[in-house]
Amino acid sequence: MRMVDLIEKKRDGHELSNDEIAYIIENYVNKSIPDYQMSSLLMAIYFQGMNHQESAALTNAMLNSGDVIDLSVVKGIKVDKHSTGGVGDKTTLVLGPLVASCGAKVAKLSGRGLGHTGGTLDKLESIEGLSINLSIEDFINQVNDIGIAVAGQTANLTPADKLLYALRDVTATVPSIPLIASSIMSKKLASGSDVIVLDVKIGDGAFMKTIEDARELSKIMVQIGSSFDKKVVAFITDMSSPLGFAVGNKLEVLEAINTLQGKGPADLTELCVEIGSYMVYSGGIATTLEKAKELVLEKLHSGEALAKLYDFIKHQGGILGDLSQFIDVKEIIEVKAESSGYVEHINALAIGVAAMKLGAGRETKEDVIDPNVGIVLEKKIGDQVKSGEVLAVVYNNKQNIKEILSEVQEAFTISKEHVAKQSIIFEIITE
Amino acid sequence: MRMVDLIEKKRDGHELSNDEIAYIIENYVNKSIPDYQMSSLLMAIYFQGMNHQESAALTNAMLNSGDVIDLSVVKGIKVDKHSTGGVGDKTTLVLGPLVASCGAKVAKLSGRGLGHTGGTLDKLESIEGLSINLSIEDFINQVNDIGIAVAGQTANLTPADKLLYALRDVTATVPSIPLIASSIMSKKLASGSDVIVLDVKIGDGAFMKTIEDARELSKIMVQIGSSFDKKVVAFITDMSSPLGFAVGNKLEVLEAINTLQGKGPADLTELCVEIGSYMVYSGGIATTLEKAKELVLEKLHSGEALAKLYDFIKHQGGILGDLSQFIDVKEIIEVKAESSGYVEHINALAIGVAAMKLGAGRETKEDVIDPNVGIVLEKKIGDQVKSGEVLAVVYNNKQNIKEILSEVQEAFTISKEHVAKQSIIFEIITE
Numbered sequence: 088m089r090m091v092d093l094i095e096k097k098r099d100g101h102e103l104s105n106d107e108i109a110y111i112i113e114n115y116v117n118k119s120i121p122d123y124q125m126s127s128l129l130m131a132i133y134f135q136g137m138n139h140q141e142s143a144a145l146t147n148a149m150l151n152s153g154d155v156i157d158l159s160v161v162k163g164i165k166v167d168k169h170s171t172g173g174v175g176d177k178t179t180l181v182l183g184p185l186v187a188s189c190g191a192k193v194a195k196l197s198g199r200g201l202g203h204t205g206g207t208l209d210k211l212e213s214i215e216g217l218s219i220n221l222s223i224e225d226f227i228n229q230v231n232d233i234g235i236a237v238a239g240q241t242a243n244l245t246p247a248d249k250l251l252y253a254l255r256d257v258t259a260t261v262p263s264i265p266l267i268a269s270s271i272m273s274k275k276l277a278s279g280s281d282v283i284v285l286d287v288k289i290g291d292g293a294f295m296k297t298i299e300d301a302r303e304l305s306k307i308m309v310q311i312g313s314s315f316d317k318k319v320v321a322f323i324t325d326m327s328s329p330l331g332f333a334v335g336n337k338l339e340v341l342e343a344i345n346t347l348q349g350k351g352p353a354d355l356t357e358l359c360v361e362i363g364s365y366m367v368y369s370g371g372i373a374t375t376l377e378k379a380k381e382l383v384l385e386k387l388h389s390g391e392a393l394a395k396l397y398d399f400i401k402h403q404g405g406i407l408g409d410l411s412q413f414i415d416v417k418e419i420i421e422v423k424a425e426s427s428g429y430v431e432h433i434n435a436l437a438i439g440v441a442a443m444k445l446g447a448g449r450e451t452k453e454d455v456i457d458p459n460v461g462i463v464l465e466k467k468i469g470d471q472v473k474s475g476e477v478l479a480v481v482y483n484n485k486q487n488i489k490e491i492l493s494e495v496q497e498a499f500t501i502s503k504e505h506v507a508k509q510s511i512i513f514e515i516i517t518e
Numbered sequence: 519m520r521m522v523d524l525i526e527k528k529r530d531g532h533e534l535s536n537d538e539i540a541y542i543i544e545n546y547v548n549k550s551i552p553d554y555q556m557s558s559l560l561m562a563i564y565f566q567g568m569n570h571q572e573s574a575a576l577t578n579a580m581l582n583s584g585d586v587i588d589l590s591v592v593k594g595i596k597v598d599k600h601s602t603g604g605v606g607d608k609t610t611l612v613l614g615p616l617v618a619s620c621g622a623k624v625a626k627l628s629g630r631g632l633g634h635t636g637g638t639l640d641k642l643e644s645i646e647g648l649s650i651n652l653s654i655e656d657f658i659n660q661v662n663d664i665g666i667a668v669a670g671q672t673a674n675l676t677p678a679d680k681l682l683y684a685l686r687d688v689t690a691t692v693p694s695i696p697l698i699a700s701s702i703m704s705k706k707l708a709s710g711s712d713v714i715v716l717d718v719k720i721g722d723g724a725f726m727k728t729i730e731d732a733r734e735l736s737k738i739m740v741q742i743g744s745s746f747d748k749k750v751v752a753f754i755t756d757m758s759s760p761l762g763f764a765v766g767n768k769l770e771v772l773e774a775i776n777t778l779q780g781k782g783p784a785d786l787t788e789l790c791v792e793i794g795s796y797m798v799y800s801g802g803i804a805t806t807l808e809k810a811k812e813l814v815l816e817k818l819h820s821g822e823a824l825a826k827l828y829d830f831i832k833h834q835g836g837i838l839g840d841l842s843q844f845i846d847v848k849e850i851i852e853v854k855a856e857s858s859g860y861v862e863h864i865n866a867l868a869i870g871v872a873a874m875k876l877g878a879g880r881e882t883k884e885d886v887i888d889p890n891v892g893i894v895l896e897k898k899i900g901d902q903v904k905s906g907e908v909l910a911v912v913y914n915n916k917q918n919i920k921e922i923l924s925e926v927q928e929a930f931t932i933s934k935e936h937v938a939k940q941s942i943i944f945e946i947i948t949e
Contacts, residue, residue: 090688121553123556123685124688126557130561130565134561134565257522258525259523
């Protein structure tokens with residue numbers, strides 16, 4: 088087999104066999120195939136695509152390029168969730184404790200944020216003392232003990248995916264649906280859970296811009312899961328506006344706590360309850376989706392889910408302390424409306440970028456995050472607003488942020504017409 | 519400017535500006551842009567193409583990446599010819615002396631063969647003592663003295679093209695028409711001639727397989743030439759069958775001599791006379807194409823063109839000696855027809871590959887050529903053939919070539935129906 092022939096085959100629109108895909112990944116990881124051939128193949132895949140068979144073969148090859156976590160020693164059905172990333176997405180902080188309190192086992196490996204999107208690890212690490220560096224043994228023990236653990240990747244999971252992703256990032260080959268699908272699914276499958284719920288976000292603040300792309304990505308991922316005998320469900324959800332009110336690490340931790348106290352934003356609560364119900368139902372804890380939802384709501388309202396969050400934070404060494412002292416910033420600035428009407432749109436990308444500029448996110452991988460800063464929306468889509476009313480509050484530690492404040496204000500579109508609120512969930516893709 | 523943004527721009531079908539293309543080539547040559555980004559861009563160009571403006575900008579950037587030969591000290595109009603390569607293509611050996619004998623100045627830099635196609639330098643070097651390593655000074659002096667010199671590239675011409683071609687070769691991005699056009703034109707323009715005649719071959723044995731592709735390539739090259747104020751003409755010619763009878767280095771030198779003696783194959787003679795007439799006319803030596811053709815035929819039949827070939831060989835140190843002893847092989851094997859009829863097709867690729875396997879060509883750049891071996895066709899398309907008659911003669915120095923002999927035989931398609939001979943020239947593309 089010669090790589091140049093395989094590039095040509097894909098370039099000309101032919102299907103690569105399982106063996107050919109395995110050969111490519113194996114030899115790319117062992118450096119027999121150079122980056123320049125791989126990037127040429129990736130661009131050919133960008134244009135010619137890959138069918139479900141090829142996507143599953145690529146997922147399998149990447150999965151087998153490194154360690155696979157064996158969760159068989161964890162009793163019960165292991166459930167996992169993956170979000171394609173967005174602005175203000177603190178879902179894991181709410182959903183993890185919520186479904187764990189229902190009896191599902193959550194053994195979750197998370198990532199860090201880059202650019203305008205946040206990462207669960209950064210949010211967790213904003214809590215004093217909390218460590219996400221668990222050994223595999225401690226990780227599994229904690230899941231067995233309290234039903235939930237969230238950690239960074241210490242094991243050598245899917246090294247092929249890491250190499251490929253780094254190459255795609257600098258060769259304009261990131262936005263290829265089969266490549267995205269294989270990347271996500273190889274990581275999720277390597278993490279060892281039985282049930283995987285995918286939160287595929289669309290809109291300004293997401294990687295997928297259209298419902299068609301999100302649907303295609305979802306279908307491929309569900310099919311890949313099925314070829315590995317895993318139960319995979321994909322939610323296509325709205326990321327045209329930020330999720331919830333808070334954007335910024337500690338601010339989002341507080342919002343997660345509020346949500347588990349039943350006082351959270353409607354969109355975040357809806358998303359967590361709906362996805363949580365699917366996880367609980369797919370995890371075999373409830374016999375119907377309706378019963379699963381009843382259980383989820385019960386745990387949310389009884390405070391058991393909140394207790395699970397506190398338990399989880401404590402187990403990983405975190406100390407929340409006095410929550411009124413949790414956020415430590417130099418100044419809190421109000422951004423006010425300049426006209427009256429209804430909030431028609433809040434540009435998630437603009438809010439995400441503004442929060443990043445405040446220091447809540449990373450422009451490059453080397454940047455250090457300020458956990459205290461961020462933006463809290465006071466108005467959401469459909470809300471009525473009067474000129475001079477507060478649209479958002481900015482938590483700041485930097486000098487001269489006039490430009491950032493303008494960007495936050497300009498992220499809001501105010502309409503004279505009444506704007507209807509809509510559900511955050513567009514579609515649910517199952518097998 | 520960031521390379522990843524330029525890759526994305528081309529990937530999405532947008533036009534790259536002159537400055538962007540100059541930036542890419544400059545930074546690729548100085549190694550600021552890595553191979554893996556360039557190969558990804560090349561694949562994007564394969565799919566999205568480049569318009570005439572972009573092709574001219576790429577040609578210009580590659581041209582300026584190295585030395586440009588200044589032929590201004592050569593008196594008269596300098597004419598050059600480039601063939602896209604084929605099997606049995608000894609045109610330069612005939613055409614160079616032919617047009618030089620008419621008074622045109624031929625300062626030609628040639629290449630070596632690879633795969634099933636031969637190279638002029640290999641053919642010349644099959645002549646004892648002949649050197650193609652001329653200094654620029656000797657090269658120019660020889661053109662001034664006798665009107666013709668053929669050399670390998672000693673100057674650092676178009677280093678960007680060399681780097682790019684090597685990368686394209688291993689990343690399945692060779693067959694992109696704008697990339698081929700820019701590669702050819704940058705080399706031709708760097709060689710400094712005023713008039714460039716392109717022989718764009720189509721068919722089994724050529725890189726271009728269809729008349730449409732050849733036409734597109736020709737048009738781009740003629741337009742690039744025009745944007746550099748050069749007179750460029752493209753001939754689209756047949757390479758479905760080998761050109762002439764002989765395939766193999768010394769065998770082709772002999773055929774060139776025969777052709778300049780007026781005893782050459784009809785197709786090769788036609789091609790050289792027609793292209794030669796355009797070169798003589800475009801070079802301003804004759805006022806009309808008809809008068810140019812009269813002059814070319816006169817020089818061919820008077821023996822002056824042959825004398826020019828001998829003079830040229832002598833000037834570059836070559837000694838032909840007794841031509842009856844020129845070919846030195848262990849055995850000469852006849853390949854015979856197994857049925858009667860008319861020759862419908864002679865697969866140029868198959869003949870080229872068979873000759874390469876005999877040692878007349880290189881499978882890899884490191885292979886050493888045997889100048890004596892090769893194949894001489896005894897029958898051409900349209901010829902009547904009887905079962906048992908000789909189709910081709912194989913000049914061999916190897917052991918056990920049974921398989922090669924079969925390949926030569928199978929390259930011939932014999933039809934029961936009468937097959938018409940056709941002109942070797944399909945189209946002529948001018949400005």
